[in-house]
Structure formats: structure tokens, C-alpha cells
Amino acid sequence: xxxxxxxxxxxxxxxxxxxxxxxxxxxxxxxxxxxxxxxxxxxxxxxxxxxxxxxxxxxxxxxxxxxxxxxxxxxxxxxxxxxxxxxxxxxxxxxxxxxxxxxxxxxxxxxxxxxxxxxxxxxxxxxxxxxxxxxxxxxxxxxxxxxxxxxxxxxxxxxxxxxxxxxxxxxxxxxxxxxxxxxxxxxxxxxxxxxxxxxxxxxxxxxxxxxxxxxxxxxxxxxxxxxxxxxxxxxxxxxxxxxxxxxxxxxxxxxxxxxxxxxxxxxxxxx
Amino acid sequence: xxxxxxxxxxxxxxxxxxxxxxxxxxxxxxxxxxxxxxxxxxxxxxxxxxxxxxxxxxxxxxxxxxxxxxxxxxxxxxxxxxxxxxxxxxxxxxxxxxxxxxxxxxxxxxxxxxxxxxxxxxxxxxxxxxxxxxxxxxxxxxxxxxxxxxxxxxxxxxxxxxxxxxxxxxxxxxxxxxxxxxxxxxxxxxxxxxxxxxxxxxxxxxxxxxxxxxxxxxxxxxxxxxxxxxxxxxxxxxxxxxxxxxxxxxxxxxxxxxxxxxxxxxxxxxxxx
Numbered sequence: 154x155x156x157x158x159x160x161x162x163x164x165x166x167x168x169x170x171x172x173x174x175x176x177x178x179x180x181x182x183x184x185x186x187x188x189x190x191x192x193x194x195x196x197x198x199x200x201x202x203x204x205x206x207x208x209x210x211x212x213x214x215x216x217x218x219x220x221x222x223x224x225x226x227x228x229x230x231x232x233x234x235x236x237x238x239x240x241x242x243x244x245x246x247x248x249x250x251x252x253x254x255x256x257x258x259x260x261x262x263x264x265x266x267x268x269x270x271x272x273x274x275x276x277x278x279x280x281x282x283x284x285x286x287x288x289x290x291x292x293x294x295x296x297x298x299x300x301x302x303x304x305x306x307x308x309x310x311x312x313x314x315x316x317x318x319x320x321x322x323x324x325x326x327x328x329x330x331x332x333x334x335x336x337x338x339x340x341x342x343x344x345x346x347x348x349x350x351x352x353x354x355x356x357x358x359x360x361x362x363x364x365x366x367x368x369x370x371x372x373x374x375x376x377x378x379x380x381x382x383x384x385x386x387x388x389x390x391x392x393x394x395x396x397x398x399x400x401x402x403x404x405x406x407x408x409x410x411x412x413x414x415x416x417x418x419x420x421x422x423x424x
Numbered sequence: 425x426x427x428x429x430x431x432x433x434x435x436x437x438x439x440x441x442x443x444x445x446x447x448x449x450x451x452x453x454x455x456x457x458x459x460x461x462x463x464x465x466x467x468x469x470x471x472x473x474x475x476x477x478x479x480x481x482x483x484x485x486x487x488x489x490x491x492x493x494x495x496x497x498x499x500x501x502x503x504x505x506x507x508x509x510x511x512x513x514x515x516x517x518x519x520x521x522x523x524x525x526x527x528x529x530x531x532x533x534x535x536x537x538x539x540x541x542x543x544x545x546x547x548x549x550x551x552x553x554x555x556x557x558x559x560x561x562x563x564x565x566x567x568x569x570x571x572x573x574x575x576x577x578x579x580x581x582x583x584x585x586x587x588x589x590x591x592x593x594x595x596x597x598x599x600x601x602x603x604x605x606x607x608x609x610x611x612x613x614x615x616x617x618x619x620x621x622x623x624x625x626x627x628x629x630x631x632x633x634x635x636x637x638x639x640x641x642x643x644x645x646x647x648x649x650x651x652x653x654x655x656x657x658x659x660x661x662x663x664x665x666x667x668x669x670x671x672x673x674x675x676x677x678x679x680x681x682x683x684x685x686x687x688x689x690x691x692x693x694x695x696x697x
Contacts, residue, residue, distance in 0.1 A: 183519075190515045190519075193508075193509075193512050193572075194512055194572045194573055195573070197509070197573075198568075198569075198571050198573040199571065202569035203568055203573065206567050206568050209566070209567050210567045213563075213567065233469065234469075234470075237470060240466070241466055241470075277679065277682070277683055278679050280682075281682035281683065281686075282675060282678065283642060283645060285646045286645065286659065286675070289649070289660065289663050290671070293483065293487075293663045294481075294483045294484040294487060295477045295480035295481075295484070296476040298471075298472070298473065300472040300477065346442070350442075353445050357445075369556060370556075372556070373559060376562075376649065376650070390562065405556075406554055406555070
């Protein structure tokens with residue numbers, strides 16, 4: 154413990170001189186980087202608009218309130234579409250994620266040096282690209298509509314579900330697998346009776362959790378034209394119909410809160 | 425396994441059946457029927473233009489091929505600018521978000537903050553978590569104008585909700601003994617936080633911060649779609665012009681950076697924890 158002596162008094166310090174110097178240099182570099190970033194951001198900002206922002210915000214607020222409640226009658230179908238995008242996307246994703254997860258887990262993968270890296274690559278690449286970008290891409294390929302949204306959500310969720318699932322597979326209790334193996338079970342029987350029952354709760358939990366996230370994501374997919382309530386949001390924004398925008402935002406907020414509540418309840422019941 | 429009525433005599437000689445995942449039979453059937461009914465209803469209401477999808481397969485093939493042959497050079501200046509802007513936004517918003525979220529997290533931990541402050545901070549967290557980044561970005565672009573400032577504010581705002589919630593949970597579950605020992609030595613409140621609480625939650629804070637930087641970078645890639653700066657605008661243009669090779673190049677860069685960040689965060693988290 155570094156102790157400094159001054160006037161015959163021992164003063165405790167948290168770090169020795171060299172360590173604290175090192176820390177100061179680190180902080181200095183960090184602050185310099187941040188200052189540079191901020192400078193660049195502020196360079197490409199029109200500050201006049203920023204100083205004007207409170208007035209604009211106030212203006213938007215007065216335009217947006219009260220929400221246009223009667224518009225909700227036209228939102229039934231978009232909400233149903235949003236629900237479909239999230240649910241069907243999750244179902245497809247989960248079906249595709251299971252084999253990927255089994256191929257990626259250390260203890261079930263058929264080949265550690267060839268197939269496992271491919272599975273991991275699928276997981277990383279689908280996970281690191283946002284569903285909006287997938288939607289953008291799919292709209293360019295298969296045209297706008299709900300179907301593009303479903304596929305976008307499905308692709309995006311594969312990585313997430315497969316990652317959590319393969320971690321669950323790697324953490325299983327090996328003794329149960331050994332017991333099944335000892336009975337002379339085949340490779341598939343070991344999977345069905347030794348591994349699957351152990352990961353089933355995790356699997357159900359992951360699916361519901363992802364469904365909850367997908368409801369969130371599918372509400373905004375319409376912004377790029379992939380169906381759902383986001384489509385109404387973007388068209389209302391384009392015609393500056395702020396009362397409709399505020400109503401849609403309220404509906405989205407309600408959907409998010411409800412889906413989070415449902416998912417928490419279901420996960421609570423499973424685990 | 426219904427242990428209460430498990431009777432060896434009746435089970436003897438009968439083949440073993442795998443216990444179902446959902447124990448209650450009526451619930452199992454209701455779930456299954458509901459799922460089928462839902463799938464039929466969903467299938468009936470989604471109108472898919474299959475001929476359009478079929479036509480699109482050709483373009484899809486082109487796109488997949490573009491991944492094998494990405495074009496980094498033709499639009500390199502646009503890509504470089506967008507990427508730099510995304511990274512700038514990520515760094516700046518992560519720093520600001522983390523700095524703000526620390527006091528909010530302290531306020532949202534019931535064992536540190538009094539009730540009124542606790543409620544206010546929990547409210548902040550709830551609002552920030554309920555609104556998605558892209559919606560916040562739309563509103564902020566409308567208010568602050570186009571450019572990376574709106575994106576920066578959006579990401580900072582989202583960071584606060586994420587980080588404060590998880591950090592507050594960690595503070596609430598900290599070891600009370602150490603904090604009490606510091607208090608018993610006559611420490612002021614700030615000293616108590618600094619020496620009693622902070623060392624306990626520091627590993628978690630570092631791990632979460634790095635994880636959040638990772639998320640912020642991913643999110644910064646889409647904020648450009650609504651005009652909030654970053655690589656998203658370039659990507660959107662590339663898709664609109666059917667320049668799949670450029671789009672593939674951008675996506676590859678995003679994937680590589682995310683992978684690098686993920687690897688880095690794994691290393692750092694393993695070291696601090």
C-alpha cells in the first residue's frame with residue numbers, strides 16, 4: 154500500500170506515484186478524444202437551429218396535443234400487421250436458430266474447426282446488423298410489405314436466439330447426457346432425451362424474450378416501408394400531421410409496455 | 425413428475441413416456457390450438473405478392489454475390505465520412521451517457537437514495553427505455569435539425585436508460601458490510617460513495633459501458649435513415665441506387681467493427697471481473 158510521509162505523518166494513498174501518473178495520462182487521452190469528437194460534431198451542426206430548438210419543441214408540442222383520438226379506428230390493421238411481423242418473425246427465427254445453436258455449441262458441434270466457425274459467423278453477422286437495415290435490404294430485393302418485415306425480423310433474431318441458446322447448451326449438466334449415452338442411445342436420441350429437456354426452459358424463455366424485443370422493433374420497421382404501424386407513422390410525419398403522430402406514438406408505447414408485461418409474466422411462469 | 429401419486433406397481437411393465445413440457449393437459453392443448461388458429465389468421469391477412477418475391481430472388485442472388493465482391497473504392501470518401509461520423513457519435517454519446525447515468529443510477533438505487541429521488545430517477549429510466557432510439561431520433565431531428573447532434577443526443581438518452589437500470593440493480597445488490605465499514609470510519613456521503621460503493625460496482629460499470637459502446641455503434645448505423653447522421657444515410661443511398669457492392673462493403677465494415685468491439689469487450693470484461 155503506497156504511503157507518503159509528510160511532517161512525520163503517514164498519509165495513505167490509493168495509488169503509487171507511477172500508477173497515478175499512468176491514470177492521469179489515460180484520462181488525458183480520453184478527454185482529448187472526447188473533445189475531438191465533440192468538436193467534429195459541433196462543426197457539422199447548424200447551431201442556429203439548436204438555439205431555436207426550445208421554440209420548435211414548444212411549437213411541435215402545441216401541434217401534437219391533443220392526439221387525434223378518432224384516428225385509432227384506422228390503426229387496427231397496422232397493429233395486427235405489427236403483431237404478425239413480430240410473432241411470425243420470431244417463430245421462423247427460433248426454428249432456424251435451433252440447428253445453428255447446436256452446430257455452434259462446443260459440446261454438440263460435429264466439427265470444431267470447420268462447422269463451428271461458420272455457425273458463429275452466421276450468429277455474429279445476423280446479430281450485428283440492425284433489423285431496419287435488413288428490412289431496407291429485403292425491400293430492395295422482394296419489394297415493400299409485411300413479408301419483408303417478417304423476414305427482416307426473422308433474420309435479425311436468428312443470431313440473438315442462437316447465441317443465447319448455444320450458451321445454454323454449453324452449460325448443460327453432462328452427467329445426464331452420459332446416462333443416456335450409457336443406455337446405448339444413438340446420437341439423435343442423446344439429443345432428444347439428454348440435451349433437449351435440459352435446454353427447454355431456456356429455449357422458451359429466449360423465444361418469449363426475443364418476441365418482446367421484436368414487438369419493439371417491428372413498430373418502427375414501417376419507417377423504411379416494411380409494413381406495420383411504422384408505415385402510418387412515417388406517412389403522418391411526411392404530411393406533418395402531428396396529432397396523428399402523437400396518437401401513434403402513444404399506441405406504440407402501449408404496445409411496448411404490454412409486450413414487456415406479457416413477456417415478463419410468461420418468463421416468470423416458465424422459470 | 426407427479427411424485428405424490430407415483431405408484432411403482434401401476435407403472436411396472438408399462439413403457440416410459442416422456443413427460444410433456446407443459447404439465448397441465450388443457451393448457452397444452454389450448455396453447456397448441458391457439459397457435460394454429462393464430463397462424464391461420466395471420467396467414468390469411470398477410471398478402472404476399474409471390475410473383476414479386478420470385479422476381480426479387482434474382483436481385484437477392486446479385487446481392488449475395490456482391491458480398492463476395494464488395495466495392496470499397498468507388499464511394500470510399502462517402503463511406504469513410506459516414507463511418508467516421510458514426511464512430512464520433514458513438515464515442516461522444518457513450519461518454520456523455522455514462523457520465524449522466526452514474527448519478528441517475530445512484531438515485532435509482534433504493535439503498536442509496538431517498539424515496540422522492542428514487543422515484544424521479546426510476547421515472548427517467550422508464551421513459552428512456554420505453555422509447556426506441558429511432559423514434560427519439562425522429563423527434564430530435566425535427567427539433568434540432570439534421571446532423572450528428574441529433575444522433576448524439578439520441579444515443580446519449582438511450583444510454584442513460586440502459587446503463588442506469590443495470591447499474592442501479594448492481595448497487596442495490598452490493599455487499600452492505602463494506603459500505604458500513606466505510607461509514608463507521610466517519611466518512612462523508614461522497615467518501616462513502618467513493619470508497620464504499622464505487623469499488624464494488626466498478627467491474628460491472630466497466631463491463632456494461634463497453635457493452636453499451638458496442639450497442640451504440642450498432643444503433644448509430646441506422647440513425648442516418650432518419651437524418652441523424654452516421655453511416656446509415658450512405659447505406660440508404662446505396663440501397664436506393666441498387667449499388668449492392670457498395671452496400672455490401674458498408675455492411676462488411678459494420679460487421680467487422682462490431683466483431684472487433686465484441687472481442688475487445690470480452691477481453692476487457694474478463695480482465696475486470
